[in-house]
Amino acid sequence: xxxxxQLEKYADILIRIGLHVQPEQPVSIDSPIESAEFARLLMNKxxxxxxxxxxxxxxxxLAHKIRLQKETDKNLVKVPNWIIQRAQELIDNNAxxxxxxxxxxxxxxxxxxxxxxxxxxxxxxxxxxxxxxxMEDRVTxxxxxxxxxxxxxxxxxEESATSAVDKLWEAIFKVMRMDAADPVAxxxxxxxTLDKRAKWLNDLNLKKLHYRAPGTDLTIELSHxxxxxxxxxxxxxxxxxxxxxxxxxxxxxPKRNGVNGTVRSTMPLAYGGVVIEGMEFTFKEGRITxxxxxxxxxxxxxxxxxDEGSHYLGEIALVPNDxxxxxxxxxxxxxxxxxxxxxxxxxxxxxxxxxxxxxxMSEDELLQHGVNDSITHVDFMMGTSxxxxxxETQDGKTVAIFRQGNWA
Amino acid sequence: xxxxxQLEKYADILIRIGLHVQPEQPVSIDSPIESAEFARLLMNKxxxxxxxxxxxxxxxxLAHKIRLQKETDKNLVKVPNWIIQRAQELIDNNAxxxxxxxxxxxxxxxxxxxxxxxxxxxxxxxxxxxxxxxMEDRVTxxxxxxxxxxxxxxxxxEESATSAVDKLWEAIFKVMRMDAADPVAxxxxxxxTLDKRAKWLNDLNLKKLHYRAPGTDLTIELSHxxxxxxxxxxxxxxxxxxxxxxxxxxxxxPKRNGVNGTVRSTMPLAYGGVVIEGMEFTFKEGRITxxxxxxxxxxxxxxxxxDEGSHYLGEIALVPNDxxxxxxxxxxxxxxxxxxxxxxxxxxxxxxxxxxxxxxMSEDELLQHGVNDSITHVDFMMGTSxxxxxxETQDGKTVAIFRQGNWA
Numbered sequence: 001x002x003x004x005x006q007l008e009k010y011a012d013i014l015i016r017i018g019l020h021v022q023p024e025q026p027v028s029i030d031s032p033i034e035s036a037e038f039a040r041l042l043m044n045k046x047x048x049x050x051x052x053x054x055x056x057x058x059x060x061x062l063a064h065k066i067r068l069q070k071e072t073d074k075n076l077v078k079v080p081n082w083i084i085q086r087a088q089e090l091i092d093n094n095a096x097x098x099x100x101x102x103x104x105x106x107x108x109x110x111x112x113x114x115x116x117x118x119x120x121x122x123x124x125x126x127x128x129x130x131x132x133x134x135m136e137d138r139v140t141x142x143x144x145x146x147x148x149x150x151x152x153x154x155x156x157x158e159e160s161a162t163s164a165v166d167k168l169w170e171a172i173f174k175v176m177r178m179d180a181a182d183p184v185a186x187x188x189x190x191x192x193t194l195d196k197r198a199k200w201l202n203d204l205n206l207k208k209l210h211y212r213a214p215g216t217d218l219t220i221e222l223s224h225x226x227x228x229x230x231x232x233x234x235x236x237x238x239x240x241x242x243x244x245x246x247x248x249x250x251x252x253x254p255k256r257n258g259v260n261g262t263v264r265s266t267m268p269l270a271y272g273g274v275v276i277e278g279m280e281f282t283f284k285e286g287r288i289t290x291x292x293x294x295x296x297x298x299x300x301x302x303x304x305x306x307d308e309g310s311h312y313l314g315e316i317a318l319v320p321n322d323x324x325x326x327x328x329x330x331x332x333x334x335x336x337x338x339x340x341x342x343x344x345x346x347x348x349x350x351x352x353x354x355x356x357x358x359x360x361m362s363e364d365e366l367l368q369h370g371v372n373d374s375i376t377h378v379d380f381m382m383g384t385s386x387x388x389x390x391x392e393t394q395d396g397k398t399v400a401i402f403r404q405g406n407w408a
Numbered sequence: 409x410x411x412x413x414q415l416e417k418y419a420d421i422l423i424r425i426g427l428h429v430q431p432e433q434p435v436s437i438d439s440p441i442e443s444a445e446f447a448r449l450l451m452n453k454x455x456x457x458x459x460x461x462x463x464x465x466x467x468x469x470l471a472h473k474i475r476l477q478k479e480t481d482k483n484l485v486k487v488p489n490w491i492i493q494r495a496q497e498l499i500d501n502n503a504x505x506x507x508x509x510x511x512x513x514x515x516x517x518x519x520x521x522x523x524x525x526x527x528x529x530x531x532x533x534x535x536x537x538x539x540x541x542x543m544e545d546r547v548t549x550x551x552x553x554x555x556x557x558x559x560x561x562x563x564x565x566e567e568s569a570t571s572a573v574d575k576l577w578e579a580i581f582k583v584m585r586m587d588a589a590d591p592v593a594x595x596x597x598x599x600x601t602l603d604k605r606a607k608w609l610n611d612l613n614l615k616k617l618h619y620r621a622p623g624t625d626l627t628i629e630l631s632h633x634x635x636x637x638x639x640x641x642x643x644x645x646x647x648x649x650x651x652x653x654x655x656x657x658x659x660x661x662p663k664r665n666g667v668n669g670t671v672r673s674t675m676p677l678a679y680g681g682v683v684i685e686g687m688e689f690t691f692k693e694g695r696i697t698x699x700x701x702x703x704x705x706x707x708x709x710x711x712x713x714x715d716e717g718s719h720y721l722g723e724i725a726l727v728p729n730d731x732x733x734x735x736x737x738x739x740x741x742x743x744x745x746x747x748x749x750x751x752x753x754x755x756x757x758x759x760x761x762x763x764x765x766x767x768x769m770s771e772d773e774l775l776q777h778g779v780n781d782s783i784t785h786v787d788f789m790m791g792t793s794x795x796x797x798x799x800e801t802q803d804g805k806t807v808a809i810f811r812q813g814n815w816a
Contacts, residue, residue, distance in 0.1 A: 033468075036441055036470070036471075039471070040468075040470055040471055043474050044478070047478035052480075052483045053479055053483050053486065054474075054475065056468065056471050058466035060441075060448075060464065062444070062448055063447070063448055063451060066451050066452060066462075067451075067461065071460070071461055075460045075461050078461065080463070080494070082494035085493045085494075086488070086494075089488055089489055089490050
């Protein structure tokens with residue numbers, strides 16, 4: 001069990017670096033009921049930072065599972081209006097949103113994947129408008145994590161519950177640079193490094209990327225307006241925040257119709273309570289024309305079939321193999337961590353922030369510029385120590401971007 | 409720890425007798441996060457009974473306390489719209505509302521009572537319209553309870569946490585008639601007994617009640633339209649429900665301006681996280697003209713000063729001294745139980761259901777008929793083994809209602 005000092009330091013990083021709470025700003029925290037103690041610490045830290053009010057939206061994965069199991073199809077897809085009204089009211093009040101991602105990766109392994117997909121689709125459609133505020137960074141948001149018992153035991157099956165949770169705390173603190181003399185300063189430095197890397201890529205102004213690794217041979221075209229983003233985002237009010245902690249990635253969006261070839265996933269994907277392993281996708285003019293997986297195929301199918309946009313990519317992200325998370329050599333079964341151990345891509349909606357001027361464009365304009373739209377956005381990991389990536393500049397020159405899984 | 413069978417039986421009583429869940433009816437459960445396991449059992453039982461969906465509104469008293477301590481006065485009294493929108497949407501969908509009352513009675517002992525009162529008032533004003541649906545039994549609602557650790561240790565301070573919780577389970581099961589061969593049938597019988605008692609009082613058609621006990625000498629006039637209610641209520645759709653479990657009372661409303669004399673409380677009142685003991689009230693033409701208490705005076709003052717209506721009584725309830733709860737001789741510090749061990753009265757809003765035709769009357773008409781209005785409604789216990797109550801009939805005859813704390 002971490003010490004009180006460690007927990008306080010961790011909460012400080014999340015509230016001050018991640019959310020960057022401003023005086024008189026409301027804060028919304030999505031927390032598993034299991035993490036109540038830390039959620040209350042976050043509350044206290046948010047008030048210290050000047051939050052006007054802190055509202056915790058408690059989440060119980062087991063209650064969610066009962067719903068998924070017991071409701072008729074017709075009832076399962078009814079999403080109450082008040083859930084959207086709550087989000088919209090908080091957005092209108094410039095709230096900062098903190099989400100604790102700590103799901104048991106196997107939670108829904110025995111639930112019909114069709115019903116999970118049905119539920120995700122219903123929520124995604126209902127929440128499309130409020131989701132836009134997050135995808136465009138108009139509001140401050142942060143995804144971070146905490147150990148929960150079932151998840152920790154999935155990661156460390158040979159350990160007792162208590163010691164699995166302890167080991168997971170250790171792992172999280174390691175990748176959260178908590179062993180630095182001043183973790184807040186370490187994060188400021190790291191954010192600057194990622195932002196510089198994004199600037200380097202932006203200065204290259206690439207036209208195309210070519211990925212090569214076992215099972216992967218993929219060409220990705222980039223819009224002439226594309227922009228790479230590092231760790232820091234800026235909300236509508238001009239306040240900086242970091243949307244993921246930890247983060248090791250720089251990312252942009254592919255041109256919707258400009259993806260061709262094959263890609264093989266290199267890590268399991270824990271998605272909505274099910275683990276999907278060994279995915280392979282074939283793309284033709286952007287669209288997924290074929291896909292397979294070794295486990296969780298029905299769940300993957302539900303995801304790809306969500307809507308038209310979920311047949312296209314919405315994000316490509318570069319993460320070196322030599323990063324604190326991948327050096328741990330630990331599979332987290334939690335995308336927040338795993339995607340920061342490996343180059344990854346997302347199926348579904350693209351961030352309009354990855355297109356210069358994108359935040360000001362209409363849906364039609366975004367689509368014309370090759371910005372994919374969907375009600376879903378799910379990352380999968382495809383980096384490996386054998387991954388090479390070449391860039392092609394506007395005048396046709398080739399630049400080595402990644403060699404053997406690391407920055408060239 | 410109760411057995412699985414006992415827990416299932418208890419959940420059955422709450423869902424089938426209390427809420428009386430109907431096919432395709434949505435259910436809303438307010439549950440402390442500490443009671444997650446039982447809340448999930450209630451969910452399952454509600455689905456078994458045909459609920460269309462079950463939404464749990466998780467409550468964390470400790471997070472609530474942080475808010476009360478940390479927010480500025482200005483922010484503390486801002487009640488989000490979505491809280492009301494949620495209630496209204498559920499009401500519009502004919503939901504059944506289950507509330508688990510299991511607070512630590514001392515939770516807010518060290519919080520400024522003025523701020524607690526400020527918060528209650530703000531919520532009460534904002535929720536006035538939705539509260540009306542409950543006060544008029546237009547929707548199904550149930551207050552029930554479960555042991556929580558801090559509360560159990562307040563009741564059994566000499567016990568360890570685990571054994572205090574066990575003792576509280578035992579006490580709750582005792583008063584919930586769980587030792588009957590068929591508890592559901594036992595409740596059906598008991599409800600019938602209470603409903604018969606209410607009928608007896610209604611047939612008497614009393615004009616006035618006169619309470620006498622040490623410290624109490626109170627005359628209460630009754631409207632010619634008053635009606636006594638037993639355990640069962642009927643919602644707008646014609647479905648029976650029981651709003652409190654356990655319940656031992658029959659109750660009606662006093663004429664707003666027809667209360668004169670003094671009354672002394674006989675049990676501590678746990679109200680909003682503070683324990684108030686030794687209350688005395690003086691009434692003149694219905695209005696509280698003087699009041700005092702041995703502990704919690706500031707909290708009591710905050711309650712009485714909520715609005716004009718909180719200076720008047722809204723409910724009088726008769727409970728014999730010889731009832732399962734009072735025979736336990738255990739102080740619960742929880743009104744759900746304590747009010748069913750003792751005759752009690754409520755400060756604040758009257759139930760329009762206690763006036764014949766009241767549910768169809770406008771606010772003005774209700775007031776004209778002596779039905780008190782307020783944003784609050786708080787019961788306090790004033791029964792004792794020395795309490796005598798006389799009734800006066802329309803033609804001036806005296807009828808003994810209570811003698812030495814029991815039905816005459």
